[in-house]
Amino acid sequence: MARRLLSSLGQFLATLLVATALIFVMLRVMPGDPAVVALGINATPEALAQWRAEYGTDQSLAVQYLQWMGGLVRGDFGMSYVTSQDLSPLIADRVQVTLILVGLSMVVALLVAVPLGVLAAVRHRHPSGVALAGISQVGVAVPNFLVGVLLVAVFAVHLGWFPSGGWVAPADDPVQFLRRLVLPVIALGSVQAAIITRYVRSAVLEIMREDFLRTARAKGLTKGAALVRHGLRNAGVPVVTIVGVQLAAMLIGSVVIERVFVIPGLGSLLVDSVGNRDLLAVQAIVAVLVLLVIVINLLVDLAYTVLDPRLRKAA
Amino acid sequence: AGSSSGGSDAPSDAVVIGLTGEPVNLDFTTTSGAAIPQVVMNNVYEGLVTIDQEGELQPQLAESWAVSEDGTVYDFALHDGVTFSDGEDFTAADAVFSIERVQSDAWLNGTKSKMDVVESVEAVSDTELRVTLSRPSNAWLFDMGTYVGAMFSETGVDDLATKPIGTGPYTVESFVSGDRITLAGRDDYWGEEPDITDVTLRYFADAVASTNALRSGDVDMVYNMQAPDLMGQFESDEAFQVIEGTSNGEILLSMNNTVAPFDDVRVRQAVMYAIDRRAVIDAAWAGYGTEIGAMVAPTDPYYEDLTDLYPYDPEKARELLAEAGAENISITFDVPTRPYATAVSEIVVSQLAEVGIDASIQSSEFPAVWLDKVFTQADYQMSVILAVEARDVLATFNNPDYYIGYDNSKIADQVIAADSGTPEEYVSGMKEVVRTITEDAASDVLFLFPNLVVAKAELGGIAANAVTESLVLSGLTWTD
């Protein structure tokens, strides 16, 4: 167990190192001189030179990379070329927003999807099960931004039940915070719920064919009880996989929903920074997103170990 | 910062305004773009003079001023008892500092050239300021009413990007990038204190989101609304008022005069004939907008209706193209990623196709890519942009190094003569200049951009005419 953890951690760090190098190189190819972008159109050559010296963009790439990495290790993303603001607090803010949005949506999705998926599997021959499977299939096919746009049109604009978007920090006003989250979480969560329902259904269907479930029934459990006691945890492994994959995809995929609901998340910041050619910001955001994805993958790996004793090394 | 939920239950001294196009920071001395002065001018910063809703010069920090006979010496009498938001007194010394700062290296914004005519500035006393110009200029005092003329505190320029300090009625309370800026009214404002003391400017990445927020009561006013097709829905709704203000912004179909095929005046003229500007306004901007024919807003003193110069005439366009040997040409069309630009571009492409110009759209992210590629490097053939600055016809065409690349040899002397002449000579001279530019089809001004404002019916005092970049907040008030 400890060794597995250690090797997971080692892999994690190596992945991170290579990934950051990749990000750095990739973004150096980006067109547009950051100095010109930052200073605007009529800046004098001296001003540009001064700016470059100040921000270190006149240094060699290797030096720039090392400086950047040095900052990363200290949790310092540097200063935005465009806004001249410290990126670290800004990104920290945005990460928080995205994590809340994505996390909450996933929780909601799981709360809906697990029971529905199990139901759809157990009743896979009944009309209700078939209907559930069909609904989830359609749900997967609907783009979440369409759901978002429709939710706004109906519940915010027409009925006025919820705000059409925006973000209020939970500490500032918990009630507003929650009210504003309702629609985006539904938009993001409902499509996720459809995806996860499909996976839960097929995982449970597969588990229902397993011998040990028959054993459990032979012990005197009814079908349902056998499934609950013995099946669900086993079905957990593929579900954890898909939850990990979806979480990783949502971190960036939520940008569309952030746009629809005017939520200042990390993805929106990325798109804005790309538009502003805020090189350092883009670099930092991509690094953070990649870090989060890697962390999710690591957690998924650990979750397997917790769920499945076969993956644990003998002590 | 988060309590500004707006809506009917909002306190009567608060207002939430929805905007699109967020400033990246608040320092217009180093960063270009209209978004910054929109927030801070007249609200946080003030100038010696200001420009009112009708486009007229009005005193602001200067009580009055006198101009010498030869038009080169301006004597300003400044208000007494004006303080900056950091508590410092505003004196003539600050004015000297501010004007000289524009000329120094600290000011990086390109508009600093507007201060080039200033030869010297001196503080005669705490409330007396003398500015000497190198030559008479009709334009200079007007420019002093824009953000070039903003008055800074000598001790308050350390962190312009996030903490602007001015003499205006508001201070910036918070700036949540990607979301909102909040302004708070000052208790110690020297002038009349505004009714609304709690202003939240919320920024929306797209126009529909901002109107949705208005409908759902999250914002009280959407200023410079970018989804004109939604106007109809608001017009028919009692709860809202819809104002079509004027602006100084022209939608300019820029043609690069230095590269083929637009280095040929006939091709440029063909484009002018090929485009049905009324149809462009109708399709791209739901009919809101005014044909003006040249890059001069009707609020400018030297405005002249030139819309008849190039009527919609595709036949003529084809003839001109044939004459220029430019039949069935292909061009690239760099379109900045702004709603008006994408909307305009689609119909322009379609109309150009009618006369045998195959324009392929290339999207340029705005501002960064567009500024870099089109504006700075002039690496483009055709583009479209909303030119928002006031009285910018000369900035655009009287400079062969500008991205338009218009050959200004014909107008350069006329311009100096007009600027240095009497106000009457100024007006007639400028009309002449503008006519020349238009006849040369330097670029096509598609229409004057409307400043569409939608607000709750009870909100009064909306400064709907965007004569300068500034959005004046101090007049706002709830009317019931």
Place this chain on the structure above:
Amino acid sequence: MPVPAPSIPGRSRRRSRPGTQLVVGAVLIALVALVALVSLVWTPYDPVATVASDRLQFPSAAHWFGTDRFGRDVFSAVMVGSQITLIVGFIAVGIAVIVGVPLGILAGMRPGRLGDVIMRGNDILLAFPGLLLAIVFGAVFGAGTVTAMVALGIGSIPAFARVARSGTLQVMKTDYVFAARAANRSEFRIALRHVLPNISGMIVVQCSVNFGIAVLAEAGLSFLGLGTMPPTPSWGRMLQESQQFLGSHDYLAIAPGIAIAVAVLGFNLLGDGLRDRFDPKMRSSR
């Protein structure tokens, strides 16, 4: 009988008739493909020509899905939009297959150091979701259809490499591979003759799944303005543009919305159907 046969990838032993999912999926995809093909030679109107006098007309006999704010025929635009959708899907999936599958097979056939290196690289790539790549590539190379499909393609390489590797590992354990090696067949021949055909089922399933993902991602990118550029019709951008007409001209959102859903649903159903057909046991790639 006494010892259970290992799960062998490949065709199912019973030649069952295709399931409803497969049929419905295939029909939907055929529909989209047909529309795309027809739109190559014929659309009711020129989908990009603006007709100012015809703007914002509700669906009618003349314009089945109405017209947009430029007076363009929505039906024609939806038809042509299917081309972009299919092309993006094909290229994205194609890139992922062409790069991912050989890498996965190589990693599976050389489970030692080489395989480890490949899979580590794959894990790193896994940390870059396709949408993220598309946004960043858009910044680097300019946003557009090509950038989007390449980015989405690269983003799906890990999925294919994983599937191919896990399939290859299973195939390499089978006795028929041992038999082929005992017949002195070269590794390359084994990969070609035994591994590839036997994992092709899983690959096809993965293709179908990723096709759906690519279609959705392209729509999302276009919605953000980072995908297909105007005036080329794209369903995602049509949806984005329809937003300001919601409530007054809903049909502008409905047509592209349904088109996206039909395409994605089609590919997902096809994928599920194929999965059932090829081998229900072979689904998880982890």
Place this chain on the structure above:
Amino acid sequence: MTCTDFAVDVRGLTVSAGATTLVDDVTFRIAPGEKVGLIGESGSGKSVTSLAVMGLLPDTLTTSGSVTVAGSDDNLLGRSDARVAKLRGSAMSMVFQEPMTALNPLMRVGRQVAEIMTIHRTASTSEASRRAVELLTDVGLPNPAESAQAYPHQLSGGQRQRVMLAMALANDPALLVCDEPTTALDVTVQKQVLDLVLRSVTQRGTGLLFITHDLAVVASVCERVLVMNRGVVVEEGPIETVFTRPQHPYTRGLLAASDLTATDADGRLFTIATAAGYDPSRLRAPETSVHEQPVASVVAPAPTPDPTPASAERAASPSPIVSVRGLTKTYVRSRSGLFGRAARVDALRGLDFEIHEGERFGIVGESGSGKSTLLRILSGLDQPTSGEVDVVGTSLRGAKEKDLGELRRSLQIVFQDPMGSLDPRMSVGDIVAEPLLNPANLRSGLAASPAERRRLVAEMLDHVGLPTTSVERFPHEFSGGQRQRISIARALVCRPRVLVADEPVSALDVSVRAQVLNLLADLVDEYGLTLVFVSHDLGVVRHLCDRVAVMRDGRIVETGPTERLYESPTHDYTRQLVLATPTLQHTLEHA
């Protein structure tokens, strides 16, 4: 344990899937303490019958008839799942075939055993866990307290099967159903488990329904037997009677094909088709026949057309075709799933032996003893860790792929799983032709042209008794026995000198097994092959081979001529193995 006079009473049980009837009108009754066997070939409906009794059939199947279990008075068929669930695990229990998958991999086995008691509230939670350890002790699990804490994957197959048994017996059921509980186990382990089952049911007076395809096993466990064929019970009666005086031809066929010591007039094993000539009563015959038969079997199937009959004693042959010195093989596993296993596995720990041209060399041993590893090394598919291996003049130590062309021309393999060894995506023609594409073969001009290759393939298919039209078809279109023929055809198409076979018949039904063994024997003779034959089944090796090596834990513990080894094993382990292998004769004698 109940006042009823039966453990289970099944009447007119019919199970159908749509239009097809899987089980047709089956009626039987098992008295308390009675041990009844249910035999029949694969697919005859044994499992369906047992699942129907337990109420575990999938919903897609429809049932009629009646099943009554002691403790419930009415027909269980058609009752709700909840109703029947109350009886499962208390009144009736079941042990399944596959010990690898029948236990929940995520739950400690102690809890799984305890659960059956808590479900039926026969014990409180704490009591149940205590009882679980007791039960595990009863079924002879080593360190029961510790084992209770283990997860299934940490136990061996035999141990898992004991856990299943402990579970099944926990609530003293009136009926225990065992569906092939030992087929996945080694013979020695099988013997232990069978003994355990017998002991347990006898002690508790439990009625036993024991399902197997292995006649010897059923003879050693049961008193009464039902013979099933295509869903119909064709014969029923005491073991004695049924096995010695079978009334139904199918029963007779099964018996004949199962008896590897009996051969027909041509010296070939009986199949169901040729069973008419079989005399089942020989199973009952006194001592003499036991002596006589093996002799006959050695003599009979060895017509030895080989001019130099391979005698086991003739070790002095000049150059052995296979020669192995100090062979070891160590696998380094990246991830070890097994309890306390190190990452290194010594699969082979120093082997020395020789095989001579024309010899039929058998290798027996239990699962994991290294038989397959050895074969893989002999065929150049794996590298030895140390030691010298010479096969048909090629030294395999450190040999590169390109040096092996000759070896692969001369040595071919037949594998155990008839489906898994044929690429499902290739036509039979392509499969069989594959060895001909060996560059060494192409160079030798054996089958340089496609036409020539087609001819050779057709000829070979004909030889193994498959129609020539088979070339166009795909493996899934063939039965298990036919597939094994394809495998054999592939192995022999390039006329190798050595044929290596890894458990080629253990996945086959007895009747098919006999056919395939006959075919192998014929072809080995005809082509003058050297045969290396691996099996865990002593009977098969005994029938086919003239010299045998017994493997255990990566070592050869004993080698010698087949008969000597069987009659007078010198090594303890060999003796154990021989004793543990149930044969019809033995069990019937001792019945």
